[in-house]
């Protein structure tokens with residue numbers, strides 16, 4: 001998504017190339033083209049395009065990718081501040 | 097209105113079936129053919145009779161309007177669904193888009209058939225939100241396939257995957273429960289790419305023997321994906337957030353604010369009534385109306401202008417975008433009302449501030465509905481701008497009350 005960009009330098013995405021086995025699944029599931037293959041290794045090519053959905057990390061067979069996935073929703077985040085991460089819920093509050 | 101109710105009831109009890117009588121038996125017991133004496137449809141008294149009962153109906157079950165027959169499989173009868181949406185489906189879509197009945201708009205999870213699938217046909221997986229289900233079947237007019245519907249509690253794929261209900265365990269359980277391995281010979285499931293947030297493909301393979309293939313993001317790309325040998329090109333893998341995709345979210349954003357209506361009106365009336373005569377009901381009404389207009393303008397700016405003009409409103413932060421849109425809309429409102437005796441210079445300033453604070457907060461809330469804002473980013477802008485929004489709202493209230501006393 002080139003026309004819609006969010007904040008720069010905030011995302012928690014990391015990639016440990018030494019663990020990568022080159023299966024390319026992460027490049028397939030990422031909806032923002034954040035990752036690409038280069039010489040049978042995955043690479044982060046558009047870090048600020050990442051929305052921290054966690055699809056890549058969830059499907060990487062070797063846990064080479066880490067990201068703190070979450071719900072990018074203001075009312076959810078307010079709840080995590082008030083009640084803590086465990087009790088916060090999205091239900092009925094407006095996100096999604 | 098009666099028509100509409102009729103249509104909605106058909107949607108759940110499904111008396112709209114036709115033409116499938118000779119095709120197949122319904123689920124469960126093989127029932128003997130029914131002998132229908134030829135009686136006149138019109139009774140001698142009371143309202144006209146409804147249509148005759150459908151051969152697929154069974155005591156204790158309701159037949160869904162989107163089912164057009166049943167396909168026999170080694171794992172039992174599987175409902176065959178229509179790929180053409182009917183008026184009742186469209187009405188349902190409209191009402192959930194407007195924010196009504198959203199929390200219970202779902203279909204039963206399990207296996208369904210589209211077209212004339214056999215044991216080599218692809219299996220497509222989706223959520224049991226009826227909107228997702230309708231969207232999928234409407235895009236499969238030329239396709240023979242099995243649909244495996246997961247129980248996501250009536251939530252769409254993207255949100256359900258984020259919450260984990262469109263997840264590995266549910267998928268594995270559903271594959272086993274439906275005995276999918278007896279229905280198809282291959283061992284492949286096609287999942288929407290946006291489900292990858294909740295489903296770990298490798299684990300699915302390990303736990304039920306089916307390989308996960310990531311299909312395109314949009315259902316409209318599915319038939320191209322299927323006919324190209326399960327290859328998705330780059331565009332099919334990229335999420336979009338077009339004007340239409342943004343605008344369909346607007347009604348829900350606004351109807352969700354209903355719950356604050358009375359509290360807001362009460363607060364406005366109280367603050368607007370305060371003045372030199374301690375409290376004036378006349379002022380509460382007249383100045384209150386101005387404040388209500390400013391509130392509505394703030395809602396319009398934050399919930400309509402920002403989503404609609406998202407790529408063009410300056411700023412990366414939604415809070416900033418909202419502030420700008422609110423300032424613009426509030427300024428336009430004040431200019432339009434200029435000359436009204438009640439609208440003094442200071443009270444106009446208060447109204448514009450209120451519009452900006454409100455619009456900024458609502459725009460920030462919209463991040464929850466966008467498919468490109470990272471939670472880390474949202475948290476960052478909330479920490480930075482929520483104090484600003486609160487200060488602006490407080491200042492608006494103080495200036496508003498003060499202007500009633502000083503009269504300028």
Ligand code: SF4
Pocket residue numbers: 019020021022023024025026027041042056059060061062063064065
């Ligand atoms: S999914 Fe993991 S192992 Fe596979 S290419 Fe990506 S980083 Fe490498």
Ligand code: SF4
Pocket residue numbers: 013029030031032033034035049050051052053054055056057067
């Ligand atoms: S977290 Fe989501 S958006 Fe970010 S790189 Fe992974 S798949 Fe792409």
